[in-house]
Amino acid sequence: MVRHFHIDNPTMKNDSSTAGVHIPSARAIESVGAGGFRSDLLRSTSKSSAIKAEVRGLDFHYGGFRALKDVSMQVQANEVTALIGPSGCGKSTFLRCFNRMHDLYPGSRYDGEIRLYPDDVNLLAPDIDPVETRIRIGMVFQKPNPFPKSIFENVAYGLRITGEKRRQVIHEKVEKALRDAALWDEVKDRLHQPATSLSGGQQQRLCIARTLATEPEIVLFDEPTSALDPIATASIEELIIELKERVTILIVTHNMQQAGRVSRYTAFMYLGELVEFGETSRIFTRPAKRETENYITGRFG
Amino acid sequence: MSASAVKNATALPGRRGLRRSRLARPSEFVAESLLLFAALSAVAITLGIVFILVRESAAFFTHVPIVDFLTDIQWTPLFESPRYGILPLLAGTLTVSLVALAFAVPVGTITAVYLSEFASPRLRETVKPVLELLSGVPTVVFGYFALLFVTPLLQKLVPGLPGFNMLGPGIVIGIMIVPYISSLSEDAMRAVPMHLREASFAMGASRLQTAVRVVLPAATSGVVASYILAVSRAVGETMVVAIAAGQQPNLTFDPTEAAATITAFIVQVAMGDLPHGSIGYQSIFAAGLTLFLLTLSFNVLGWFVRRRYREAY
Ligand SMILES: Nc1ncnc2c1ncn2[C@@H]1O[C@H](COP(=O)(O)OP(=O)(O)OP(=O)(O)O)[C@@H](O)[C@H]1O
Numbered sequence: 001m002v003r004h005f006h007i008d009n010p011t012m013k014n015d016s017s018t019a020g021v022h023i024p025s026a027r028a029i030e031s032v033g034a035g036g037f038r039s040d041l042l043r044s045t046s047k048s049s050a051i052k053a054e055v056r057g058l059d060f061h062y063g064g065f066r067a068l069k070d071v072s073m074q075v076q077a078n079e080v081t082a083l084i085g086p087s088g089c090g091k092s093t094f095l096r097c098f099n100r101m102h103d104l105y106p107g108s109r110y111d112g113e114i115r116l117y118p119d120d121v122n123l124l125a126p127d128i129d130p131v132e133t134r135i136r137i138g139m140v141f142q143k144p145n146p147f148p149k150s151i152f153e154n155v156a157y158g159l160r161i162t163g164e165k166r167r168q169v170i171h172e173k174v175e176k177a178l179r180d181a182a183l184w185d186e187v188k189d190r191l192h193q194p195a196t197s198l199s200g201g202q203q204q205r206l207c208i209a210r211t212l213a214t215e216p217e218i219v220l221f222d223e224p225t226s227a228l229d230p231i232a233t234a235s236i237e238e239l240i241i242e243l244k245e246r247v248t249i250l251i252v253t254h255n256m257q258q259a260g261r262v263s264r265y266t267a268f269m270y271l272g273e274l275v276e277f278g279e280t281s282r283i284f285t286r287p288a289k290r291e292t293e294n295y296i297t298g299r300f301g
Numbered sequence: 302m303s304a305s306a307v308k309n310a311t312a313l314p315g316r317r318g319l320r321r322s323r324l325a326r327p328s329e330f331v332a333e334s335l336l337l338f339a340a341l342s343a344v345a346i347t348l349g350i351v352f353i354l355v356r357e358s359a360a361f362f363t364h365v366p367i368v369d370f371l372t373d374i375q376w377t378p379l380f381e382s383p384r385y386g387i388l389p390l391l392a393g394t395l396t397v398s399l400v401a402l403a404f405a406v407p408v409g410t411i412t413a414v415y416l417s418e419f420a421s422p423r424l425r426e427t428v429k430p431v432l433e434l435l436s437g438v439p440t441v442v443f444g445y446f447a448l449l450f451v452t453p454l455l456q457k458l459v460p461g462l463p464g465f466n467m468l469g470p471g472i473v474i475g476i477m478i479v480p481y482i483s484s485l486s487e488d489a490m491r492a493v494p495m496h497l498r499e500a501s502f503a504m505g506a507s508r509l510q511t512a513v514r515v516v517l518p519a520a521t522s523g524v525v526a527s528y529i530l531a532v533s534r535a536v537g538e539t540m541v542v543a544i545a546a547g548q549q550p551n552l553t554f555d556p557t558e559a560a561a562t563i564t565a566f567i568v569q570v571a572m573g574d575l576p577h578g579s580i581g582y583q584s585i586f587a588a589g590l591t592l593f594l595l596t597l598s599f600n601v602l603g604w605f606v607r608r609r610y611r612e613a614y
């Protein structure tokens with residue numbers, strides 16, 4: 001069975017006012033081929049729906065285990081899309097396909113496509129360079145995982161590995177990223193202290209700043225607040241809502257209220273399948289599928 | 302509930318009392334005592350060795366002023382008019398150890414990075430035991446390897462290199478201690494949690510960048526500890542230098558010259574025919590004490606490094 005989910009809000013789909021806004025760094029992802037040419041072509045045409053990525057018939061295998069089954073959906077640009085579902089249903093697996101994290105481990109296999117726009121390339125194609133992909137698609141993990149380096153060096157990390165040498169540029173970008181992550185005021189006098197001296201919530205905002213420093217187009221959040229207290233959680237949620245002005249966000253969460261607060265769209269997954277996808281307000285008030293309703297009302301999961 | 306009621310409750314027939322008693326678990330008591338005894342005897346033996354070192358050295362220092370020992374630039378205990386300056390032996394020991402480290406630190410660290418971050422599990426499981434076999438080879442074999450193979454090879458590269466020199470044995474000791482560095486550093490690097498590597502990869506870092514910029518710094522304390530263990534091992538190495546370095550105390554830091562180290566001198570005298578109790582014989586205890594203090598300070602340094610760079614992931 002092939003399920004395709006499209007956005008049920010027609011005004012969103014043809015919103016051409018945001019055309020071209022969400023193409024920050026135009027690094028070509030394709031390591032071979034005429035990727036640069038194609039993305040140039042795309043940017044100059046007016047064929048720009050606000051779709052940032054489209055998943056088509058995605059299957060994923062851990063060795064012999066099929067963890068994702070024929071998932072198809074669209075990711076709207078400059079919106080927050082939440083992934084919900086019971087533990088083990090494949091949310092993290094799905095998220096980690098976008099930045100090709102599975103490539104790090106032997107035995108993983110992708111089938112299907114994740115098309116990234118405006119480049120219109122398949123992120124899962126063998127000729128796509130995972131390293132370039134990860135520069136454009138950032139990730140924030142469940143547990144804050146700053147490097148055992150100073151606060152400054154954590155945020156500068158992505159700039160340094162992409163070869164940025166100009167001190168002035170690095171300083172400006174680090175400050176901007178820390179401001180964007182709402183952390184600057186708290187750390188500006190202690191930039192050279194170890195990142196591990198920060199509180200959990202500050203560490204998570206530092207990880208967000210670290211990701212933002214290289215100006216990604218999509219940021220993937222995998223349960224970013226599950227290790228944090230309610231106040232730190234609130235500040236991260238606020239941040240996510242602000243960030244969507246500039247980036248497209250996918251967030252895995254176990255917290256229904258959180259999905260309701262931050263996301264415009266919600267995907268409900270169950271046993272590796274995408275059961276239902278739509279606007280968050282609709283999913284939470286009028287779920288179309290029995291499994292979704294059961295999950296949302298807490299009858300299982 | 303009153304206190305007496307509690308007392309009654311514990312005394313109920315058929316119930317075990319709550320009070321601690323050594324007799325409750327006799328086998329455990331015996332095992333504990335045996336373990337304590339074993340631990341104490343190890344400490345006692347160590348203290349005994351230190352005691353003998355200090356006592357014999359004290360006897361030596363009643364004949365040779367400690368200032369001469371530390372400042373005289375000649376070590377000639379076997380001569381008619383003996384001189385007892387430790388500096389030449391110390392210089393030999395340090396030079397050989399530095400040569401060994403100059404070889405082993407880069408080779409060992411690169412090997413560890415490769416095994417931990419790049420090699421397939423199968424390759425790692427093959428290479429590691431083979432490397433560790435190196436430390437099972439008797440050191441006398443390494444000594445003749447230095448004398449009969451490495452030095453002739455070096456003589457082709459360094460014209461005028463004498464048959465006895467510190468470079469050859471230094472490199473061979475370096476080869477010997479590579480497994481200490483590679484094995485311990487690899488353990489330290491593999492102990493770096495996966496989520497740190499993932500954070501780095503997710504930023505778009507390559508494997509090499511992740512290894513050098515994240516994993517290695519995160520494993521600093523273990524890696525430096527492995528260097529320090531390797532230094533202690535190099536400083537204490539005896540056979541290789543006794544065979545291949547020339548056994549002539551020589552105040553120099555030039556590795557192409559022949560020299561003797563503290564350990565080489567100790568075996569030379571211990572196996573020679575100096576009468577027990579003579580000053581020459583006692584000098585090996587003073588030399589041994591110096592070696593002991595040297596290694597002890599490396600260990601203390603290692604302890605501080607571990608504490609200073611305690612991993613906080
Ligand atoms: N490395 C792996 N090898 C094999 N199977 C795996 C691996 N990682 C996850 N799985 C399996 O894939 C399925 C999906 O796992 P995933 O981690 O994506 O779930 P999740 O929805 O993120 O769960 P949670 O909410 O608990 O984080 C599970 O059945 C899990 O057991």
Ligand SMILES: [Mg+2]
Binds near residue numbers: 091092093222
């Ligand atoms: Mg998960």
